[in-house]
Amino acid sequence: MDTTAVLFDRQSGQILSTLTGHSKKVTSIKFVGDTDLVLTASSDKTVRIWGSSEGGNYACKHTLKDHTAEVRAVTVHATNKYFVSASLDSTWCFYDMSSGLCLAQVTDDSEKVDYTAAAFHPDGLILGTGTAQSIVKIWDVKSQANVAKFGGHTGEITSVSFSENGYFLATSALDGVRLWDLRKLKNFRTFDFPNANSVEFDHSGSYLGIAASDIRVFQTASVKAEWNPVKTLPDLSGTGRATCVKFGPDAKYVAVGSMDRNLRIFGLPSNDSTEDSAQDS
Template sequence: MRRRWNPLRTCRIAKTIYKSPEEKHACFLSTRSRKDCRMVIGLMTAHNLLASQVSHMGIITNEVPDTPVISPHSGAIFERRIIEKYILENGCDPITGKEMKVEELIDIKTPPIVKPKPPSATSIPATLKTMQDEWDALMLHSFTQRQQLQTARQELSHALYQHDAACRVISRLNKEVAAAREALATLKPQAGIGTSTAPTSIPQPAIAAEAAGNATQPIEQAGMSAEVIQKLQDKATVLTQERKKRGRTVPEELVTQEQIKTFMTVASHPGLHSASIPGILALDINSADHSKILTGGNDKNATVFNKDTEQVVAILKGHTKKITKVIYHPDEDTVITGSPDMSIRIWHVPTSQTQLLLRCHDGPVTGLSLHPTGDYILSTSSDKHWAFSDIRTGRLLTKVIDTAEVGLTTAQFHPDGLIFGTGTDDSQVKIWDLKEQSNVANFPGHTGPISAISFSENGYYLATAADDACVKLWDLRKLKNFKTIQLDDGYEVKDLCFDQSGTYLAIAGTDVRIHLCKQWQDLKVFNDHTALATGVRFGKHAQYLASTSMDRTLKLYAIE
């Protein structure tokens, strides 16, 4: 039986909701039907619940606080016991971060709220409310997750920037360490260089003074005076007589071919020249003191090195381009260097200073040879000229153009000093009479520019090389080629050198090798260099062999 609606009962229900009799009476009077009454009661109940929960919801706990307080700084509502703990620990407002004390909290005076009974989940409204609560909780959780994700992204970005910066710093430090190690390797052999004394005053030549700075300025030729020619002739006579006295006997101290075959690499010195501009291009040994070795490098410097003490004696700086030719004076502590900067420098080794600066060419200097008197220097250049200069006064005595008007690539005096040989870009080897300043013989047969020539001390043989992977031997008495040493295909020859007795011939290029003269057979091949060998010289009595290379090393070979 359907129950009749009773307005009094409805008011009794509302009694638990409304706070004053006036509200209940208003409800009773305004209710004209059961439907209207229930609607009013439902709306007012929802309004009271929502207002109380929203107005008293704690910021930290997300619950209606039992003892609500408000912060004067942020205006937010908190549960007293929780906000007090927070202030005691942090001493600030949790929302604004401003300093705050417990005494500043303001109590909220609210009448006690009579909570309705929790709705049962058996009705549709209750189910909807439950789902709404779950949705709200899910949204709050999602919001929190997004905040945490954003924070994590910022931290990750910061960490990645730090990692990238650290990698850059590590890379830079690695480069600096590598550069420091290279510098140390370069400087270590220089430990033996003592503190240089103040350089003595050395007179500079009138020829091509460096201060003029004009390499193309015409230089006056002093000419080959009768006095100079007589000096050359006298020296040649003495040297010829000495060679005849020696005859064909070899010095007792000369190493035998069996000993040559046992030669091994006994020293390797990579620190004579700059590591940043690698390459040693020229080599010579002091014939009076065979412990002193001279090298010229890609780094524009020449270095004097003592192989016995393994110390650098001097570093000679002044050229503006690489040094391609070097000569160690046999009787003085003086060295001579040539460079593509079109200059020739005569250096005083003890002071590491330039004594003379010769500018007698209009192109790169390609060849140097010291006359046996020790007073004159022969030079060749790609400007098609050879020049003969006095290293005591700095005067240019004569300058002669090649008859074929081709660039000259190398030069060397005959042991007597009255003739000399030059190599050309068009594969010719030419013999010149110094006194007459004329071309007296030509040796054709090579292919490509001549890269090296060397006269034997016996005065009869001339060895030449070019870009054709062979070494040709010429008899100066018959003016013909009597032997060709054929090397491997693609073999490059950069330097040739006979020992002082004329018994052995050394070849430097793709490798370093020693040939026995007359039989012209290989005695020993050295493959220790990791790049092209550029220079080779015998020590006294061939007791050791020295070679230089583009791999930045000076290597010494001897009996171990």
């Protein structure tokens, strides 16, 4: 895995900036809303906050060293004023975006778990975390209290994603993908996709993307209605392992990362032609 993060211009496919500074692999990257800020997490135990500088490049504004083990995930609060990092040191940290100050470092005294994934609920009031111990935990952000816990997965949780309406949580793990009803706190659907690396709702909540040996896109529905597949995209890397999936605005395209260190852009779903914009990353 690479120690750098690369920012691309989607239209031209050209590199905008290469973020250099981490000493070990970059594990997570997030854009901060419509701002010029970017967050990166790394196996070097740090989180970095980057901002645009002269010439269109990005410079590191803050290097955060509150964790004592690999940082696996960063997630941005709905206000863009705060973010959370999740680490294998059994803690997650709640940060102020502008200062980089850690406002709270949270651990669960009832059980030791290593955090591997994290996502804010759209309302910003709750946080979902995944663990290496196959457990999904839901937290009250204000009180930092663990308010719910989901079991059932086998293997490490690789990602978590809330639907835009806030009713559903999707989780991926080595055994597949599970959908959870947050109103009843129950698992209502399971997709058997071994080695699922990433799961993501689009911004409208209309689609769910799953990255595993290939990429599947599902039309979201209700708890009782069927979630029907609308697109299956091949893993063009030849590795049989797509590592992440993200939707573009209005779900017009899907960005997919793979083990061959390329980023590919697929048109979705009205555009049946596949736009393979492979970029070395």
